Amino acid sequence: MIWETVRLAIQAIFRNALRSILTVLGIVIGVAAVIAMVTVGQGSSDQVTADVEKLGTNVLMVLPGAGRMGPGNNSVSAALEMRDIKALIDQLSSVRTAAPYNQTTLNAVYGTEDTRTSVAGTDARYLDVVDWPVVLGRSFLPTEENSGRAVCIIGETVRQELFGNTNPVGETVRLKNVACDVIGLLEAKGASSFGTDQDDIVLMPIKAFQRRVTGSTDISMIYVAASESVSTDRAVVDIEMLMRERRRIGDGEEDDFNVRDMKQLASMLTGITNVLTGLLSAVAAVSLLVGGIGIMNIMLVSVTERTREIGIRLAVGATANQVLLQFLVEAIVLSMIGGIVGILLGLGLAAVAANIMVIPFSPNPAIVAIAFLFSAAVGVIFGYFPARRAARMDPIEALRHQ
Amino acid sequence: MADDTPVIDLRDVTKIYGHGEAEVRAMDGVNLTVAPGEFVALMGPSGSGKSTAMNMIGCLDSPTSGDYLFNGVHVGALDQTQRALLRRNYLGFVFQGFNLLARTSALDNVELPLIYKGLPAAERREQALDALDKVGLKGREHHDPSELSGGQQQRVAIARALVGDPQLILADEPTGNLDTKRSLEIMELLDKLNADEKITIVMVTHEEDMAAFAHRVIWMVDGRVERSGSHDEVFNHERRGS
Numbered sequence: 001m002i003w004e005t006v007r008l009a010i011q012a013i014f015r016n017a018l019r020s021i022l023t024v025l026g027i028v029i030g031v032a033a034v035i036a037m038v039t040v041g042q043g044s045s046d047q048v049t050a051d052v053e054k055l056g057t058n059v060l061m062v063l064p065g066a067g068r069m070g071p072g073n074n075s076v077s078a079a080l081e082m083r084d085i086k087a088l089i090d091q092l093s094s095v096r097t098a099a100p101y102n103q104t105t106l107n108a109v110y111g112t113e114d115t116r117t118s119v120a121g122t123d124a125r126y127l128d129v130v131d132w133p134v135v136l137g138r139s140f141l142p143t144e145e146n147s148g149r150a151v152c153i154i155g156e157t158v159r160q161e162l163f164g165n166t167n168p169v170g171e172t173v174r175l176k177n178v179a180c181d182v183i184g185l186l187e188a189k190g191a192s193s194f195g196t197d198q199d200d201i202v203l204m205p206i207k208a209f210q211r212r213v214t215g216s217t218d219i220s221m222i223y224v225a226a227s228e229s230v231s232t233d234r235a236v237v238d239i240e241m242l243m244r245e246r247r248r249i250g251d252g253e254e255d256d257f258n259v260r261d262m263k264q265l266a267s268m269l270t271g272i273t274n275v276l277t278g279l280l281s282a283v284a285a286v287s288l289l290v291g292g293i294g295i296m297n298i299m300l301v302s303v304t305e306r307t308r309e310i311g312i313r314l315a316v317g318a319t320a321n322q323v324l325l326q327f328l329v330e331a332i333v334l335s336m337i338g339g340i341v342g343i344l345l346g347l348g349l350a351a352v353a354a355n356i357m358v359i360p361f362s363p364n365p366a367i368v369a370i371a372f373l374f375s376a377a378v379g380v381i382f383g384y385f386p387a388r389r390a391a392r393m394d395p396i397e398a399l400r401h402q
Numbered sequence: 403m404a405d406d407t408p409v410i411d412l413r414d415v416t417k418i419y420g421h422g423e424a425e426v427r428a429m430d431g432v433n434l435t436v437a438p439g440e441f442v443a444l445m446g447p448s449g450s451g452k453s454t455a456m457n458m459i460g461c462l463d464s465p466t467s468g469d470y471l472f473n474g475v476h477v478g479a480l481d482q483t484q485r486a487l488l489r490r491n492y493l494g495f496v497f498q499g500f501n502l503l504a505r506t507s508a509l510d511n512v513e514l515p516l517i518y519k520g521l522p523a524a525e526r527r528e529q530a531l532d533a534l535d536k537v538g539l540k541g542r543e544h545h546d547p548s549e550l551s552g553g554q555q556q557r558v559a560i561a562r563a564l565v566g567d568p569q570l571i572l573a574d575e576p577t578g579n580l581d582t583k584r585s586l587e588i589m590e591l592l593d594k595l596n597a598d599e600k601i602t603i604v605m606v607t608h609e610e611d612m613a614a615f616a617h618r619v620i621w622m623v624d625g626r627v628e629r630s631g632s633h634d635e636v637f638n639h640e641r642r643g644s
Contacts, residue, residue: 004517015505308501311501312501312502312514313514313518314462314486314489315460315495316489316490316495316514316515316518316562317487317489317491317493317519318518319482319486319487320482320486396457396463399497399501
């Protein structure tokens, strides 16, 4: 009997194809939105994790300034120095290597082309820490690092902006008022998990950067690669102890620097992504609710329109419960069809978005199952009232209805 | 159930719609019995209560006072579901406007009562084809109502009434929408079902010619049975009296 009812429901749905499509549109959009949100959110979470793994989980950053990450930190603390880097490498076995990293934003000019880009002062060890190969030309030589000569290695985006596809090595780029010889091109990395273009960068030796760009000898950040043989947690503790000693911080006083580990950063980013995904999904879920109300609306119209049909069914011996079941099943089948279409549409949208955003396409079977069950539940909840109205019809009135 | 138990036994049945000023006595103390195998025509002017009586007999309505016994069973004591089961198993309806489901083949229309009976598909199909054959629509099983003439649509409706093997067929102005030739064909079909299948038939009509097919004519006025007898008795009296 139930299979028969489902068959009848499908018949009734296809008999009024246009109305059925309009009815389920709300469900389709709601489910598609939830599925797309969650799938894209999952994809960007996965991307963050993958990025961090690619960058190396053994990468640490040392920054001046106390406290946690985030705004509201106004305490002035001493900058880092080149000597700190030397001490970290020389004195700690848990540190494999380290590099300074100062960054600013400048216009880079070549001929008539110009582009606004990130300019960082660092040294050859940075490329080692973050495992970033130079694909054309070469890295910095020790002599260049020591002499403060203005040379630079550029990222793929900067090359495209200034040189197109031609070889930039040997050309001269002007940064602010510094003429800088291009000695290398970095491998293309794509967007970071922050969404910023990692290839939009110009690297200079730290000394040249300090002298010619910022005019100060401060180091604003140190990149550290922990030794493969020790845990990063161990390395963090070692670095903190050494830095406290070097900066003469007494017992009980708070650090005026902090050491960040990429895993922390990753979990923070994943956390943000999850909160955003949750919020957007909640909004999408509201549209599912609206879709459900749409189903109820149309089912009520349908019940009124089919009054005569209901009268006929009652006259030929349908019980009120059979009529109730028929309309209820119709609403459920309708919203489940909406759910399936919505799932397919949502996955499709997520796949396209993943492709555009260059993140992995990570469909979550659990969410798909939940969305499907939810759409069926919408059918039950919002189909019940119209179905009950159909079942309670007076057959005489119903048959007289024109 | 003894053979002499009437199929229909209305005892002092009154049906009142509305209250106070708007009160309408659609049936006012109706006594009426119909024996198994009878073919009865229910007649009377508009508003005489014949449609209300028909709904009452069809277990679609219940009396305000008085009793209705169907095969000796008090219908008034049955709940909605039990009345639906009674309609399903003992009654067949034929309406003036055919009341077929639109965009649904003749076969599916005829199968409808059997679906509610819970018959398996193969059996349903067999019985529905059989019923369509009996009403002379073999070969039209897959036509939609819109592809059939009025006479053919009414035949489909009769097949639908017939398919559940009912004891009683209730026909409410079955020829009201048909021309004379089709009307006579439908009446011949009903007459044949009455004679061959021993189905009791109660028919509402306002056409004398159609009432002539019935064994007995019941003439209602103002919610009461005014006369009951053979066609000639009733109509000769009508002509003399009014």
